[in-house]
Amino acid sequence: MALRFEVLGRFNHARAAQLTLPHFVCQTPLFMPVGTQGTIKGLTTNQLEEIGCQIILGNTYHLALRPTSELIDELGGLHKFMNWPRALLTDSGGFQMVSLLHLADITEKGVTFQSPVDGKQMLLTPEESIQIQNRIGADIIMALDDVVKTTITGPRIEEAMYRTLRWMDRCIAAHKRPHEQNLFGIVQGGLDPVLRDICVRGLVDRNLPGYAIGGLAGGEDKDSFWRVVAQCTAALPEDKPRYVMGVGYPLDVVVCSALGADMYDCVYPTRTARFGTALVPEGVLKLKQRAMAEDTRPIDPTCACMVCKNYTRAYIHSLVAKDAMGSQLLSYHNLYYMMQLSRNLHSSMVQGRFPEFVCSFLQKMFPKGDVPEWVCNAMEVAGIDISLCCAPFPSTQD
């Protein structure tokens, strides 16, 4: 175990904590930008520090292909390679393998696939994944799990869940740096509460430094999504971090935080920026729209980022989809937005005003009071009263 997790504030299931990792002391809830190839597209590590980024996610699959984990190790690890002084998390490589490679095949041994480099048959085993991650050197590493899309039904889900537990033991055995790197287990089981429960208990038995809730954020309906998160957070240990993988819509982050999750990752903020979409309190702002060409307001008047302080929607509109600087500036704003959201979640819980923050967040996003039913249901389970923002004709209040 190479981390400390200390809860600083609570509201029912929700908690704000201090997560001490080898490279950085973090505050949760937190969002982790995805730096696929050892870089966040469009931002330097200086800028990431400036906007308050605490942990960055690196993709084992991409890094193992280029420039290889051996080279990264030789050069002193990923922190040094990408000049990032704070914390890093690497995933196992399994998800990319399954989602990117059409000819991937999962057996008890591991994931067999065709190398995109030379077409050779390759095998990613739990042992190999951990070895690669040991070389890369991130503060948190992920076990190789048998990931199944939640839209799939049938015995495959049960098979994947039990295999995930068996592979967990192989990952633990293969892990050579438990005092420098934290190996998180991943809860699988599809949308089946019985399977999820078995998996949670199995992972908790192994006494891991932290736990991730996997297999979500893949097209399942929102109602199923929050119920799985709620079930897992209720069953996972209080004193260890909980990471919901692949979650990045601001609304989803707020709901999962209300249910007791601590960490999130997603490509959404940066990817949507490259398509000209900005994250704002009201939802999204599509800068490509013609109306933006004459709009001299900032993207978000309440945002303190470099982009909103200096640029108008009109100027950004002239850049998006045509000039790289447009993507860069929007990526900067969107990540700043997610960092600010993380800070707001943490501080509102520490200061004892989390329900007020949630209400204010929902009111801005749903000014007509049309909060989606799944959110209302989730907040009820979370014990947060959002009746004021769910009213069909809300009275004007802050």
Place this chain on the structure above:
Amino acid sequence: MSSSNSIHSSAMKFAVKAWSNGRARAGVLHLDCCPTPIDTPSLLLSTRKGLPLFISPDLLPSLPSPDSHLLHVSPLHFLEGLSMTTISKIGGLHQMLGLHEYGFAAVPRDSIQCLPEANSTNKVGASFETPCGRLLIKPAEYMEMISSLRPELWATLADEVPAWVSDKRNKTSVDRTIKWLDECIALSPTGGAVFGAIVGGSSLEERQRCAQEVARRNVSGHCSFVDMR
């Protein structure tokens, strides 16, 4: 060539500090907007729609200062997606780009995407090949852009031709450039330093003729266009 050693305008002051044995000279450029003076010879950073291509604006200060405080702007870039009315409403280049301590030098063409199209230029305006198609820019239109953008320095509109044109075409380019020089000066906004454009291809005579005509007008500097192809 100008024989004075210093030049003043409301936004710009230039003085020669030292001469070499030949024609080379070291100078210093003071711009009201820049906190420190700029040594010359100086390189202009190329931009796309006003921002450097290779570095985001918040990271610009990490470049050596003050030499990287002069940015080249092509007004033609803004024709794609931003009206001059909107730019004026925002307040010009400094306000629009959030770069208050940088000096902008506006020259119609850039070195990559907005290139003069000599075959299409006529007596009415200069033609450019741009990402939004071929554009014919008249002096009045050009000056409207300059008035909205409000750069510290700007070059007058020129009829740039490649080195292989006929003598007749070359001479015409000088005649037009001088005519447009006067039209631009007549429409010049207050506050910017005018740089007279000098063309003439590889004909020493034409270059001299053009330079002499420019020197006769009250300009702050000269902008020589050289065909590098």
